[in-house]
Amino acid sequence: xxxPAVSSRDLPHPERDEIRLEGxxxxxxxxxxxxxVRELAAAGAELSCSxxxxxxxxxxxxxxxxxxxxxxxxxxxxxxxxxMNGLRADDLDDLFPGLLDALLDAAARQAVRIGSG
Amino acid sequence: xxxPAVSSRDLPHPERDEIRLEGxxxxxxxxxxxxxVRELAAAGAELSCSxxxxxxxxxxxxxxxxxxxxxxxxxxxxxxxxxMNGLRADDLDDLFPGLLDALLDAAARQAVRIGSG
DNA sequence: GGCGTACTACGATGCCTATCGTACGAGTCG
DNA sequence: CGACTCGTACGATAGGCATCGTAGTACGCC
Numbered sequence: 080x081x082x083p084a085v086s087s088r089d090l091p092h093p094e095r096d097e098i099r100l101e102g103x104x105x106x107x108x109x110x111x112x113x114x115x116v117r118e119l120a121a122a123g124a125e126l127s128c129s130x131x132x133x134x135x136x137x138x139x140x141x142x143x144x145x146x147x148x149x150x151x152x153x154x155x156x157x158x159x160x161x162x163m164n165g166l167r168a169d170d171l172d173d174l175f176p177g178l179l180d181a182l183l184d185a186a187a188r189q190a191v192r193i194g195s196g
Numbered sequence: 197x198x199x200p201a202v203s204s205r206d207l208p209h210p211e212r213d214e215i216r217l218e219g220x221x222x223x224x225x226x227x228x229x230x231x232x233v234r235e236l237a238a239a240g241a242e243l244s245c246s247x248x249x250x251x252x253x254x255x256x257x258x259x260x261x262x263x264x265x266x267x268x269x270x271x272x273x274x275x276x277x278x279x280m281n282g283l284r285a286d287d288l289d290d291l292f293p294g295l296l297d298a299l300l301d302a303a304a305r306q307a308v309r310i311g312s313g
Numbered sequence: 314g315g316c317g318t319a320c321t322a323c324g325a326t327g328c329c330t331a332t333c334g335t336a337c338g339a340g341t342c343g
Numbered sequence: 344c345g346a347c348t349c350g351t352a353c354g355a356t357a358g359g360c361a362t363c364g365t366a367g368t369a370c371g372c373c
Binding site: 327341 | 345347350351352355356359361362363365366367370372373
Binding site for chain 2: 096099100101102104105107108109110113174175176177178180181182184185186188189192
């Protein structure tokens, strides 16, 4: 194949209008998921699940990505065997202007302060 | 007594440096608690627990206020039989500049959009 | 002291969830 | 086809948590 071609398997995402603030906050209140989102934002591009080296098993990683997707924080698309993950920054900015930036900034400040990132 | 006098009963609060972003987000990911925080912000002053008319029992209300306090979102002080609740906006703004405003704005926008506030 | 109000403490309950392990499906490459 | 990689599904487990009800404590007032 030339390009890996997007698989026919597609995943359920909430529409932009279905995204709830409570759901987003809950998704980001888990350290593992906050870390994933920070990495995605820092990369500024879509990353495969396997790119992340998290201190949990693959099952748990899958679980966290699903929570992020179902809460509307990320968008997931299959590309061959890989699943690419991208922040839904456009949708979030439209719904909650400035929130994502404030959250990422807050996470970065805390990482500096605590010294764990 | 002239003024209700702050009771000797005092409540454990996290120091500013102990406040964690994950804890704040988790606290605000509950609709009841987000509602409390929005009311506190709208009032711009300290409010007693009994001021809030929440669709849950008083036991549950106590629980929610404790979660908010222990996560560092609010400060609670006894004044006679009443317990006054105030947002820790100063501490939060110092730790996470702009975050509280962004969260309150996001909640307000969602309330308008959904039509439940 | 006695009463009423404001809030708490404790136990119970049912649900949600973070985690794991194993077994499996989908896709790519040789 | 066969092997390998990436990720999923499912079941289990243990802990957390939102909720309730009842009983109890602290405080102010009469």
